[in-house]
Amino acid sequence: MADWFTLVAIFLLLTVAAALVRCWRGPGPVERIMAAQLAGTGVIGVAVVLGAARGDAAFLDAALIGTLLAAIAVTAFVRGTAKPGAKE
Amino acid sequence: MDLPLPVLLSTGHLYAVTGAALVGLGLYAFITLRHPLRQLLAVNVVGAGIFLILGGLGRGPDATDPFPQALVITGIVVAVALTAFGAAMIVRQAQTRAAAKPAADDNENPAP
Amino acid sequence: MSWIDLAVLALLGAGLAFYAAGSLGLLRFPDTASRLHALTKADNLGLGLVALAAAIYGGSLAVAAKIALVWLFAVIAAGTTSQLLARRARLDEARLDDADSAPDGGLR
Amino acid sequence: MTFAFDLILCLMILGTAAIALFVRDALAAIAFFIAFGNLMGLAWLGLDAVNVALAEIAIGAGVTGVLLILARARLLALGDAATSTGSPLLLRLGALAACAGFVVLLAAAVLSIPPESGLDRVVAPLMPGLGIENRVTGVLLAFRAYDTLLESFVLLGALVAVWSLAPAGAWPGRPADPGMADAPMRRVAGTFGQLLLPVALVMAAYLVWAGSDLPGGAFQAGTVLAGGLLVAGMGGTIGLPSSDQPLLRAALVLGPVVFLAIGLAGVAAGGLLVYPAGLAKALIVTIEYTLFLSIGVTLALLVAGPPMPGASDPDPEGKG
Numbered sequence: 001m002a003d004w005f006t007l008v009a010i011f012l013l014l015t016v017a018a019a020l021v022r023c024w025r026g027p028g029p030v031e032r033i034m035a036a037q038l039a040g041t042g043v044i045g046v047a048v049v050l051g052a053a054r055g056d057a058a059f060l061d062a063a064l065i066g067t068l069l070a071a072i073a074v075t076a077f078v079r080g081t082a083k084p085g086a087k088e
Numbered sequence: 089m090d091l092p093l094p095v096l097l098s099t100g101h102l103y104a105v106t107g108a109a110l111v112g113l114g115l116y117a118f119i120t121l122r123h124p125l126r127q128l129l130a131v132n133v134v135g136a137g138i139f140l141i142l143g144g145l146g147r148g149p150d151a152t153d154p155f156p157q158a159l160v161i162t163g164i165v166v167a168v169a170l171t172a173f174g175a176a177m178i179v180r181q182a183q184t185r186a187a188a189k190p191a192a193d194d195n196e197n198p199a200p
Numbered sequence: 201m202s203w204i205d206l207a208v209l210a211l212l213g214a215g216l217a218f219y220a221a222g223s224l225g226l227l228r229f230p231d232t233a234s235r236l237h238a239l240t241k242a243d244n245l246g247l248g249l250v251a252l253a254a255a256i257y258g259g260s261l262a263v264a265a266k267i268a269l270v271w272l273f274a275v276i277a278a279g280t281t282s283q284l285l286a287r288r289a290r291l292d293e294a295r296l297d298d299a300d301s302a303p304d305g306g307l308r
Numbered sequence: 309m310t311f312a313f314d315l316i317l318c319l320m321i322l323g324t325a326a327i328a329l330f331v332r333d334a335l336a337a338i339a340f341f342i343a344f345g346n347l348m349g350l351a352w353l354g355l356d357a358v359n360v361a362l363a364e365i366a367i368g369a370g371v372t373g374v375l376l377i378l379a380r381a382r383l384l385a386l387g388d389a390a391t392s393t394g395s396p397l398l399l400r401l402g403a404l405a406a407c408a409g410f411v412v413l414l415a416a417a418v419l420s421i422p423p424e425s426g427l428d429r430v431v432a433p434l435m436p437g438l439g440i441e442n443r444v445t446g447v448l449l450a451f452r453a454y455d456t457l458l459e460s461f462v463l464l465g466a467l468v469a470v471w472s473l474a475p476a477g478a479w480p481g482r483p484a485d486p487g488m489a490d491a492p493m494r495r496v497a498g499t500f501g502q503l504l505l506p507v508a509l510v511m512a513a514y515l516v517w518a519g520s521d522l523p524g525g526a527f528q529a530g531t532v533l534a535g536g537l538l539v540a541g542m543g544g545t546i547g548l549p550s551s552d553q554p555l556l557r558a559a560l561v562l563g564p565v566v567f568l569a570i571g572l573a574g575v576a577a578g579g580l581l582v583y584p585a586g587l588a589k590a591l592i593v594t595i596e597y598t599l600f601l602s603i604g605v606t607l608a609l610l611v612a613g614p615p616m617p618g619a620s621d622p623d624p625e626g627k628g
Contacts, residue, residue, distance in 0.1 A: 001205060001257065006309045008212050008250065011220075013316050015242075017323075018223035020343060022235070024327060029335045030232055030289045034239055036339040037281055038226055040369060041243050041274065042219065043346040045250050047365075048270060049212075050353055052254040058358045058523040060266045061515070062349065062365050065528070067270050068508060069370030069535040071277040071284075073342055075497050075542050076374040077335075078288040079381075079488045099314055100423025103355055105415050106318040110325055112411030117329035119403040125334065125379060125390045129341055132372070133325050136348055141418055143355050148425030152357045154443035155427045158452065161363050161444070162459045165527050165603070168367050168375070169466035172610035175379040179386075179613070180473045186386045273507070280500040287493050 005053035009046045016042035033077045040070050100147030107140025124178045128171060135167045208253045215249030218242055232289045236282055243278035247271060314354050321347045334380050334390035342373040358523035359444040362515070366531035374538055375611045378486065382613075439589035441521040448525065449592045453581045457571060460564040460599060463606050467560065471551055474614040480552035481615035487544045494544055501543030508536025512604065516596045520589065526563075526596040530603025537608040551615050556605070563602030567595050 016039045023035030044066040051059025097105065114134030121127050139160045146153030218241050225238020251271045255264040324347060328340035345368020352361035383390050394400075431443050431451065438450050448456050474481070488494040512529035519525035540546045549556045570591050574582040583591050 001208070003309050004209060004212065005254070005257070006313055008216060010309075010313050010316060011216050012250075013313070013320060015216075015219045015223040016343075016347075017320060018220075019226055020324065020327075020340070022226045023336065023339050023343070024331070026333070026336065028232065028289075028292065030285055030292065031235065032333075032336050032339040034232075034235060034285060035226060036342045037285075038222060038239050038242055039343040040346055041222075041247055041278075043350055043365075043369075044270065044274065045215075045219065045247050046350055047353060047361075048247075048251050048254050048267065050350075052257050054356075056356075056358070057258070057260075057263050057266065059353055059361075060263065060270060061518070061523065062353060062358065062361045063270045064266065064273070064511065065362055065366050065532055066346070066349070066369065067273040067277055068504065068511060068532060069366060070274065071281045071500065071504075072370050072535050072539050073373035073377060074281040074284055075500070075539055076377040076486075078284045078493055079486065079497075079542055098423055099311070099355065101419060102311075102314050102318055103351060104418045104423065106321060106351075108411055108414040108418050109322055111414060112407045113322070113325055113329065115410065116403050116407040119407070120395045120400050121329070122393045122395060123334075123390050125376075125383065126329070126337065126392050129337060129376075130329055132341070133329060133344075136325075136344075136368075139360075140348075140351065141414075143352065143357055143360065145418065145421055145423050146425055146427075147355050147357075147423045148428065151425040151428045152355055153425040153427050154431050154447045155452075157357050157360050157444045158447035158455075160357075160360050161448065161525070161527050162455060164360070164363050164367050165531075165607075166459060166462055166466075168372055168607065169463050169610055171372060172375055172607075172613075173466050173469050175375055176470045176473050176613050179379055179382045180475075182383050182386045182388050183475070276500070276503065280496060283496045284493055287490065287496075291490065 002053045002055075005049050009049045009053065012042050012046045012049065016046075029077070033074055037070065037074055040066065040073075044070070098147075098149075100144045102144070103147065104141045104144030107137040107142075107144060110134070110137030110140060113137075124181075125175070128174045128178070131174075132167060132171060135163065139163055204256065208257050211249050211253035211256070215246050215251075215253060218246035218249060222246055233286065236286055236289070240278055240282050243282075244275055247274050317347060317350055317354060321351060330392065332391050334383075334392075335377075337392070338373065338376045338380060341376065342369055345369040345372060359442070359525065359528070362523060362528040363531060366528060366535060370535045371531060371538070371607060371611060378611065378613070382484075437585070437588065438583075438592070439586075440592060442519055442523065442525070444523075445519050445525050445592070445596075448527075449595060450583065450588065453571065457564070457567050457581070460567055460602065463603060463610075464560060464564060467606050467610055470610055471614050474551075475617055478615045478617040480550055481617065482548045482550050483609070483612035483614065484616040486538070486542045486548070486612060488542065497539070497543035498545055499543070501540035501545035505536045505540040505545060508532050508539075512536075512600060513597075516593070516600050519596065520593060526600040527603060529596075529600040530607060533600065533604025534607035534611070537604065538611055541608070541612065548609075548612055559605045560602055560609075563595075563599035566598040570595060 019035045019038040023032050044063045047063040114130045117130035142156040146156040222242025229235045251267045255267040324340050324344040349361050349365035512533040515524035515529040571581040577584040
């Protein structure tokens with residue numbers, strides 16, 4: 001059963017790689033950040049699955065930190081992008 | 089379900105060699121890239137490579153050496169602190185430069 | 201292989217399908233809004249199903265609770281980020297329509 | 309199967325690093341660098357170094373990403389897009405040859421050392437004397453505590469260095485406002501920040517507590533706290549403090565000073581940084597709780613940058 005989880009982890013890595021293709025192609029900044037976000041979700045999934053495969057609950061703490069900080073890069077990215085003069 | 093791939097390297101060596109490759113990649117980028125923000129990324133990649141070498145070589149068959157782990161944790165935190173300092177310096181330098189030649193660069197087509 | 205194992209495998213497969221759909225949608229959909237739509241599937245359902253499989257397999261209540269927390273925060277973060285990104289995409293479009301603003305103007 | 313996972317992961321790490329370094333567009337570079345940080349976190353999980361993975365995921369994927377995105381936005385506002393430009397062909401060829409040779413040498417050296425957890429055997433019998441079970445925490449706060457003590461001051465030094473970059477007349481002031489300019493975004497991010505900050509605080513406290521026996525510790529917790537503070541700052545939930553606020557200064561030095569005081573008090577028990585028998589765990593947990601608070605605030609301020617003119621409008625809300 002643990003092997004199945006490892007296999008799922010490998011597939012998840014491949015979906016992350018696919019998402020990164022969109023990050024590379026763009027075209028806009030929104031796409032790039034979106035793809036980085038999806039890669040982050042994939043990595044969280046891998047952490048959960050690896051934790052199950054190895055029977056180590058501490059891996060879940062890594063996943064939890066990942067989800068807590070998942071939105072931080074997006075938040076930083078969107079902030080500097082309002083139209084000129086659109087302050088409040 | 090075992091060994092769809094032959095095991096060429098131990099886990100520790102695999103990550104350590106990846107680390108060595110990262111160090112080389114980062115060094116090459118540091119030499120050839122022109123923009124300081126990009127060079128900052130390169131320095132971070134070199135650092136990550138060194139951390140991986142330390143961690144990989146501490147990966148025994150049944151346990152991972154706690155000493156390199158402790159070193160790497162402090163290293164990661166120091167690296168982010170110095171990255172913050174580097175980024176602040178780069179921004180400050182750009183500000184100084186922008187202030188030195190006012191108005192000329194503000195427009196797409198410089199005024200005569 | 202017990203029924204529980206089968207259920208875990210089924211959940212893993214479904215979760216993977218949603219992850220794959222998310223990546224595929226991000227790659228193949230034509231515009232920003234529909235790509236964003238694809239993204240949230242992976243964020244919410246893909247991770248949710250995979251996490252549920254891990255929780256069942258883990259077999260302890262503490263592990264299951266922690267996995268539930270992971271998923272809960274992933275959903276909250278996904279909701280926040282998709283709103284922010286959608287807003288950003290709309291502002292970018294509006295800026296492209298504005299003839300008088302500089303290509304990358306207005307960025308602080 | 310595990311080897312296949314490790315191999316694919318390593319290839320993806322190298323790929324994301326290469327793209328992050330050599331792609332033209334600066335935002336693409338940063339996006340790939342964030343992905344690289346995430347994958348490095350997985351690499352540490354693959355090496356069963358969960359303590360490191362926690363720090364790497366929080367820093368590599370969280371804090372460094374914000375830092376770089378903010379730096380890029382500030383450069384862009386000054387007309388610097390940070391696109392990568394080519395350098396002379398001769399330089400590139402020379403650098404390629406030199407770096408390739410270096411990698412071969414380094415890899416050969418690395419392969420000549422068999423991976424082993426040698427010091428684990430040294431540390432393991434010493435752990436019962438500390439009363440904690442996480443060996444990495446044992447190394448950080450007992451066996452090589454002076455390293456960690458010095459590092460806590462290095463962090464403080466880095467913040468002083470960043471602050472010293474404040475333009476003339478901006479001192480003592482606030483860093484540039486990291487908040488959203490757009491009102492609807494500010495509402496969304498504000499709600500999220502209000503939720504995330506307390507959750508991050510709880511998570512950080514848990515990580516310190518768990519860090520005695522399970523993976524976790526002050527550095528990981530401090531980073532999570534910094535992430536929470538940054539999101540709350542960007543959403544306008546908390547205002548950034550002026551650099552001369554006494555409460556802020558106290559929060560910054562609390563951890564290092566408590567650590568130093570306990571270390572000096574150890575002289576009475578036999579030497580610098582020696583913990584009296586039976587008290588080790590209590591002292592370690594005390595140090596870690598104060599240290600995580602200081603690390604969190606320091607990291608958040610490091611990312612926010614030096615005080616800036618015009619950012620020092622009076623703001624009733626303070627952080628402390």
